[in-house]
Amino acid sequence: MRQLDWIEKEYRKKKLPRFDIGDSVDVHVKIIEGERERVQLFSGTVIARRHQGLGETFTVRRLVQGEGVERVFPIQSPRVVKVEVQKRGKVRRAKLNYIRDRIGRATRIEERLSGRVQKDSNELEPAPLKKVKSGTKKRRKAAPAKEKAETTKE
Numbered sequence: 001m002r003q004l005d006w007i008e009k010e011y012r013k014k015k016l017p018r019f020d021i022g023d024s025v026d027v028h029v030k031i032i033e034g035e036r037e038r039v040q041l042f043s044g045t046v047i048a049r050r051h052q053g054l055g056e057t058f059t060v061r062r063l064v065q066g067e068g069v070e071r072v073f074p075i076q077s078p079r080v081v082k083v084e085v086q087k088r089g090k091v092r093r094a095k096l097n098y099i100r101d102r103i104g105r106a107t108r109i110e111e112r113l114s115g116r117v118q119k120d121s122n123e124l125e126p127a128p129l130k131k132v133k134s135g136t137k138k139r140r141k142a143a144p145a146k147e148k149a150e151t152t153k154e
Contacts, residue, residue: 008054013076019058021046021096022089022109027060027073028081039081042071045089045109047096061099063107068100088112 019025027042044062047070051057054076061070073080090112099107 002053004053011054011076016075017083017085019046019083019085020088021049021094022091022112023085024087024089024109025060026084026086027071028083029073030079030081043086044069044071045096045099045107047099049094 023046025044025046027044028039029042031038031040042060042062044060046058047061048059049056050059054074056075057072058075059070059072061068063069088111089109091109096109
């Protein structure tokens with residue numbers, strides 16, 4: 001446990017969104033324009049998560065008119081209203097910086113179909129199990145073990 005955890009505890013959000021690197025997410029951000037306040041949507045792929053505690057951030061990247069746009073959001077910020085996971089990504093790295101150099105279809109990330117499914121209320125439930133038919137093939141019987149011939153020394 002970090003030394004600052006007991007101080008930061010009262011400032012943290014009660015429910016944190018559950019998402020990982022490679023997930024396609026919609027981030028709902030509170031925007032203040034003059035006296036008006038509205039919620040703006042930023043959709044993209046999570047390419048990085050950094051730090052921990054109140055300073056934890058995540059980076060979301062998307063393409064807008066052929067240009068890559070990245071935004072860094074603090075997870076604990078009151079301006080981040082909600083993070084919705086649209087699609088789970090199957091990646092094997094903690095940072096997806098290599099996506100910055102790729103264009104078009106090369107930026108796609110394979111979808112993760114197994115594991116856990118996220119509900120709207122940010123609670124996790126186990127993924128439904130697929131029913132598999134029992135094998136209709138007949139199993140081959142194992143051949144009888146050959147007995148060792150006893151040899152006698154004379």
